[in-house]
Each structure stands twice: as C-alpha cells, then as structure tokens.
Amino acid sequence: MAAPVYLAGAFEHPTREAPEKSTMQLHAEVAKGALADAGVDPAAVDALFTAGVPGLPPLTLADYLGLDPRYADSTDVGGSSYLSHVGHAASAVRDGKCDVALVTLAGRPRSAGQDTGTGVRRLKTVQDSFERIYGATNTTMYGLAARRHMAEYGTTREQLAEIRVAASRHAQYNEHAMYPDPVTVEDVIESRVVADPLHLLDCCVISDGGGAVVVVSEDVRSELDRECVEVLGHGEAIGHHDAGRIDLTHTAAVDSGERAFAEAGLGPEHVDYASIYDSFTITVLEAIEDLGFCRKGEGGAFVEGGTLQAPDGDLPFNTDGGGLCSNHPANRGGMTKIIEAVRQLRGEANPEVQVDADVALAHGTGGSIGTRHGAATLVLGGADR
Amino acid sequence: MSWEPRPVPAVTPESEAFWAAAAEGDLLLSECTDCGLVFHYPRANCPDCLGDAVEWREAAGTGEVYSYAVARTLGGWPEDDLPLVVAYVELDEGPRVLTNVRADPDEIAVGDRVAVSFVETEEPDVAIPVFESVGRDR
Numbered sequence: 001m002a003a004p005v006y007l008a009g010a011f012e013h014p015t016r017e018a019p020e021k022s023t024m025q026l027h028a029e030v031a032k033g034a035l036a037d038a039g040v041d042p043a044a045v046d047a048l049f050t051a052g053v054p055g056l057p058p059l060t061l062a063d064y065l066g067l068d069p070r071y072a073d074s075t076d077v078g079g080s081s082y083l084s085h086v087g088h089a090a091s092a093v094r095d096g097k098c099d100v101a102l103v104t105l106a107g108r109p110r111s112a113g114q115d116t117g118t119g120v121r122r123l124k125t126v127q128d129s130f131e132r133i134y135g136a137t138n139t140t141m142y143g144l145a146a147r148r149h150m151a152e153y154g155t156t157r158e159q160l161a162e163i164r165v166a167a168s169r170h171a172q173y174n175e176h177a178m179y180p181d182p183v184t185v186e187d188v189i190e191s192r193v194v195a196d197p198l199h200l201l202d203c204c205v206i207s208d209g210g211g212a213v214v215v216v217s218e219d220v221r222s223e224l225d226r227e228c229v230e231v232l233g234h235g236e237a238i239g240h241h242d243a244g245r246i247d248l249t250h251t252a253a254v255d256s257g258e259r260a261f262a263e264a265g266l267g268p269e270h271v272d273y274a275s276i277y278d279s280f281t282i283t284v285l286e287a288i289e290d291l292g293f294c295r296k297g298e299g300g301a302f303v304e305g306g307t308l309q310a311p312d313g314d315l316p317f318n319t320d321g322g323g324l325c326s327n328h329p330a331n332r333g334g335m336t337k338i339i340e341a342v343r344q345l346r347g348e349a350n351p352e353v354q355v356d357a358d359v360a361l362a363h364g365t366g367g368s369i370g371t372r373h374g375a376a377t378l379v380l381g382g383a384d385r
Numbered sequence: 386m387s388w389e390p391r392p393v394p395a396v397t398p399e400s401e402a403f404w405a406a407a408a409e410g411d412l413l414l415s416e417c418t419d420c421g422l423v424f425h426y427p428r429a430n431c432p433d434c435l436g437d438a439v440e441w442r443e444a445a446g447t448g449e450v451y452s453y454a455v456a457r458t459l460g461g462w463p464e465d466d467l468p469l470v471v472a473y474v475e476l477d478e479g480p481r482v483l484t485n486v487r488a489d490p491d492e493i494a495v496g497d498r499v500a501v502s503f504v505e506t507e508e509p510d511v512a513i514p515v516f517e518s519v520g521r522d523r
Contacts, residue, residue, distance in 0.1 A: 045516065130426040134485050135459055140471040143454025148473075151452065151495035195471075196455040196490070218463035243424035243432040244480025248452055248473070371483075 006221045006228035007380065008355040009038025009214035010342040012320075012335075016178045016327060018208040019111040023330075026106035026210045027053070027352065031065055034212035039226050040100055047071035047098035047215075049085035052107060052330055059079025071098040077238065077374025079332035080277060081105075082213075084376040086338060087234030089215040099217040106210030107330020113206035114206055114331075127241070138279065139203065141370025143195035146204060146282040148248040150197060152297070156198055159300035160281040161188035164201050164324050166308035167278065171321025171351040172325035178205045179325045188281075202281040204322075209329035211339050214350050229345045232266065232359070235259025235377035240372035249297075251365060252375035253290035260361075261292075264298045268292040271379075272357035273344040274315055275337035277365040287363055288315070292378065310353035319344065334364035338378065345382035358385035388506040388513045390463050396481040396511060402441060403427045407512040412501045416442040419455055446501035448476040448516075455490040474499055474516050488518040497521050 011033030013026060023070055027050070035042055048069040053060050056155075058072035075084050082105055089101035149155045165185055171177035183201060189341035191200040219229050224347050236259070239252035261267050268291060276291075278284045285299040293315055294302040320326050320340040323333035343349045343362040360380045367373035396404055403426075406413045415473060416423045417431035418438040430437050453472035456462070462469065470493060472486045486499055499516035 123395050126397070127426065128401075129396075129400065131483050133392045133394050134483055134515075135391075135456055135469050135471050136483060137456075137459065137464055140454045140456050140459070143456075144452040144471065144473060147454055147495065148452035193457040194454070195459075196457065196468075198454070223406075241426075243422060244476075244482065246473070246481055349435060 003094050004218050005093045005231045007086070007213055007231060007338070007342055008221060008224055008226055008228045009034040009040060010339045011037050012107070012211040012327065012339045013209040015174045015209050016176065016207040017110050018108055023106050023108050026108070027061060027104050028065060030106060030210045030212035031102055031104050034102070034214050037226065038182065038214040038216070039224050040214055040216070040220070043101045043102045043363070045069065047089060047091055047092060047101035049073045049101060049103040050105070051076040051081035052105070071101070075145040077376070079279065080334045080364025080374045080376040081332065082334040082368035083338060083364040083378050084236050084269040084361060084374065086213065086215055086231060086378055087236060087376065089342050090231045090234060093215065093217045099220050101215040102212065103215065104210065105330055105332055105335040107332065108208040109331050110206050110208045127371065135268070136371065138368055139195040139198060141368040142280040142282055143198045144370045145248040145286065146197050146280070149282060149286065152249055153300065155285065155300035157189055158185050159303055160202060160285060161185040162282045162303045163278070163281040163308065164188045166306070167318050167322045167324040169309055170319045170353050171325035173352045174321045174326050177321040177326040178207055180321070194358050198280060198282070204279050204324050204328040206331065207327050207329055209327055211329065211335040211355060212281050212337070213338055213342070227346050227358045227383050229342050229383070230381040231378060232381045233260040233262070234377070235263065236374065236376040238309030238372070238374055239369065248370065249286065251286050251369050252373060253287045253363060253365065253377065256375040256377040257291040257363070260379045264379035266359060266379055270359045271315070271361045273319070273341065273355045273360045274317045275341045275360070275362040276317050277333050277337060277363055278318060279325045279328070279333060279365065283365050283369065284317070285370065287365060291361070291363060311355050316353070319355070332366070334376070336367065337362040337364055341380050345380055358382045386504070388504045391466065393506050393508065393511065399429050400427050404511040407503050407514050408510050410503060412446045412514050413441045414444045414445040414476070414480060415439050423478050423480060425482050445477050448474045450486060450493065450495055450497045450498055450499060451475040451481050452495060453486060453493055485515045486518060487515055493518060494521065510511070
C-alpha cells in the first residue's frame with residue numbers, strides 16, 4: 001500500500017480582474033493563502049510546482065518567492081497541469097524527495113485585454129503551420145468536437161446548454177463568481193454565436209486570478225491542525241492528432257480516469273462530487289462519458305434533468321460555478337477544480353451547494369481536444385471516509 | 386486573390402515540399418514505406434514506427450467533412466473572411482486534415498463530399514490547400 005499523501009491547503013484568489021497587480025504578485029498571494037490555509041510555515045516548503053510562468057518557470061518563481069526547493073516540476077499540458085502537479089507531487093513525497101509541495105497558478109488574461117477566440121497569429125509550434133493558418137483556436141477546435149459529437153450521437157445544443165445552466169445555478173451562491181446570475185437553456189441557445197455550434201454561453205470566462213494548493217506527507221499532516229484531503233488516485237494521459245486518426249468524440253480522460261480510479265481502488269459509482277474541467281460545455285460532456293459516469297454518446301441524455309445540479313443531482317459538479325461562470329484564471333481551469341473538490345470534502349463549499357461527499361473527483365482537460373490535449377484526473381478522499 | 390493577410394505557414398525543411406507541391410496544384414501526404422502508414426502533417430520520421438523511410442505520396446484531393454465549426458468571431462482574423470468554416474476533412478486515403486471548407490455555412494453538413502483547391506500566397510513556392518463542397522452522398 002502506497003504511503004498516504006494529503007492536500008493540506010487550498011486557496012483561490014478572490015479577484016477576477018486585477019489590473020493593478022502583476023502576475024508574479026498573484027503567485028505570491030495565492031502561495032501565502034494556501035500555506036496559511038494549511039498552517040504551514042513558508043520556510044517548510046521544499047518542493048515547487050507551477051506552469052505558465054514566463055522564463056524558466058521554477059527558477060523565476062523560486063527566485064521571486066524566495067523559496068529553496070529540493071524538488072521542482074513545471075510540467076505544462078495547459079490548464080490541466082495543476083492536477084498533474086498534484087499527482088507528481090504525491091509521487092515525489094512517496095519517494096522521500098520532499099514533504100511540503102507548493103503548487104501555484106496565476107495569470108491576468110482579462111487585464112491583458114484578451115478577447116474570445118484569439119491567438120491565430122502566433123505560429124510557434126510545428127503544428128501551428130497546419131492548424132492556426134486555418135483559424136484553429138480553442139473556440140473553433142472545441143466547436144469541431146461539439147459538432148462531431150452532435151453528428152455521431154445526436155447530442156443537442158439544448159443538452160450542452162444544461163451544463164451551463166447547472167454551473168450558473170451554483171454560481172449564484174459564490175460571491176466571487178464572474179457571472180452569478182442563473183441562466184436558462186434558452187439563454188444559452190440564444191447567446192451570440194462564437195464558433196457554431198458553440199455560442200457565447202457555451203464558453204468559459206476570461207478572468208484574472210489564480211490559486212494554490214499544498215501537498216504534504218503523512219509526517220507533516222500529523223503535525224497540522226487543518227483537516228486534510230487524501231490524494232487517493234492520480235492518472236494522466238495525452239490525446240493528440242494521432243497522425244490523422246484523431247477522434248473528436250473521445251478524450252484522453254478514458255485513460256487518465258481509468259488510471260486514477262485504479263490507483264484509488266474506486267470507480268465512478270463511488271464519486272459523490274466531481275470537479276470537471278469546463279473550458280466549454282462540450283469539454284464537460286465528453287469528460288463525463290470518458291470518465292465512465294455514463295456510456296459514450298449518452299452524455300447528452302445524462303446531463304438532462306438536473307443531474308449535475310447540487311445538492312440533489314446524481315453527479316453534482318463544479319459547485320463554485322466552474323470556469324463557465326466563476327473563474328478561469330490564466331485560461332487554466334485545473335487549479336480551481338482541485339480547490340472546489342477540497343472545499344466539498346471539507347464541508348466548506350457554499351452551504352446551498354454543499355454535498356455530503358466522502359469521495360471527490362477532479363478532472364482537467366488542458367490544451368485542445370480538437371488538436372492535442374492533456375488529461376489529468378485526481379480521486380480525493382475526505383478525512384472521515 | 387492572395388491568402389494574406391490570413392496567417393501563412395512557417396516553411397521548414399520537413400514541410401517545404403508540401404507547400405511547394407501545393408503551389409503546383411498537388412496535395413501531398415506522407416507515407417512510411419517501412420510500416421505503410423499514410424499520415425499528415427508531414428514529418429521526416431513515421432509517427433507509428435519512427436522509421437525514416439518516409440516518402441511523399443500524391444493524394445487524390447477528395448474526401449468528406451468529418452466535422453466543421455463556423456467562426457463568427459475570431460481575433461486576429463480578417464473581418465471580411467468571416468464567417469469562416471474550419472473543418473476536419475477525412476481524405477479518401479484516410480488521414481483527417483485540418484483545413485477550411487469554402488461553403489455556405491448554412492448548407493454544409495458532416496459527411497459532405499469535398500475536393501481540394503489551392504489559394505496562392507505572396508510567396509511563389511507556398512500555396513494553401515483548402516476544400517470546396519462537391520455534393521452530398523446521402
């Protein structure tokens with residue numbers, strides 16, 4: 001049996017727009033917040049995990065925060081990176097490489113003036129010359145996935161809209177949510193077209209902010225007063241173009257989920273609450289199927305009837321309002337997925353959406369399911385399970 | 386009409402022949418003569434077996450729409466080229482290639498038959514393959 005590893009601290013920055021702050025300042029603020037939540041002295045941090053930091057990420061951040069890590073990892077698979085970091089930190093702790101791992105995320109795309117569907121101008125990778133020249137952006141690429149899912153399985157725009165509706169109903173109880181007003185299926189359908197079949201309310205917010213978590217060993221946990229959440233399982237996988245055999249209706253969650261559940265010795269039927277990456281409504285729909293909550297192609301019917309709505313739905317999800325309504329800091333929604341799962345397991349979610357949760361899942365989809373993406377899944381357990 | 390001001394590819398030693406062939410009106414695929422994989426985008430080593438016996442193979446230039454999205458807003462894209470139909474076309478040789486389809490956004494459907502055409506760029510050795518709708522099988 002692998003040694004237990006815990007999430008001892010979690011902190012989401014309350015800001016959604018921070019024109020007066022630097023990105024590095026936000027990293028410092030979330031690091032301070034998560035360490036304070038755990039009750040851990042900053043000097044005890046001996047491992048550092050981050051992604052998306054300019055320059056050489058661990059060097060830039062260790063220097064700025066004044067940390068002396070003996071272990072560092074800046075795996076970058078997009079927005080799901082932070083879920084991977086928690087898994088990697090758990091392995092490092094079990095290997096005796098570190099005892100207190102700090103994972104941070106911060107960014108300011110909103111203040112930088114980013115608009116929906118931007119980015120076609122930057123040709124940086126070998127693939128860009130075959131993709132971005134045609135207008136491949138996150139909005140068009142996820143639009144392709146949605147269209148194919150609709151064509152292959154009869155999924156409807158109304159079914160996709162149910163996902164936004166559930167998120168918006170949760171967001172109304174989150175004082176920090178960027179869009180706290182509940183919406184209807186009709187509101188989603190009638191919002192302006194971005195990349196048909198995806199409309200504006202199928203897309204996540206663009207927000208400034210960040211978050212951080214602290215991963216600790218059993219020895220450290222036993223000295224803390226804070227309720228900790230156990231990392232029961234972690235799995236990850238990469239999905240890509242596959243030489244031209246890309247399947248837009250499946251994501252790498254098929255593998256990351258199976259690996260995480262296997263490590264935890266649990267299955268989808270044990271999950272009381274799920275944080276599921278929601279860059280777009282279709283991202284959630286495909287992940288629900290791929291993680292095994294329903295069969296492939298049946299996600300549309302599954303999300304109908306309030307299945308995702310807390311506290312009474314069968315699979316309450318993203319009870320903070322998620323990336324669709326609350327926060328998608330730095331265009332990377334993985335960190336907030338972990339944080340809300342920790343809140344749920346500690347009984348610290350907003351009371352109206354608090355679930356009786358012993359087992360939570362947090363899942364990230366980074367990059368683009370239309371081209372290449374990272375999938376990372378965590379299975380987390382509450383203190384009383 | 387030239388492709389610009391839409392973004393143009395960065396031509397590399399691996400892709401130079403692909404773009405030059407497009408300028409001559411040919412759509413190329415890559416074929417591994419060791420394991421037989423026919424693939425896109427071009428690479429010097431086969432993404433199935435990593436063998437370097439990769440040769441160019443002329444594609445028929447026909448296929449069908451695997452999926453498409455219609456962009457109504459696209460930052461950095463010329464306004465007069467919107468709406469834009471971004472699509473994966475499944476070529477008759479197998480690979481699904483990302484491209485644009487020149488079609489009425491209200492008429493196009495998954496499964497439509499399409500054929501390649503080429504748009505010149507300001508660079509004489511570079512043209513951009515796109516697809517035109519040529520009918521529906523169903």
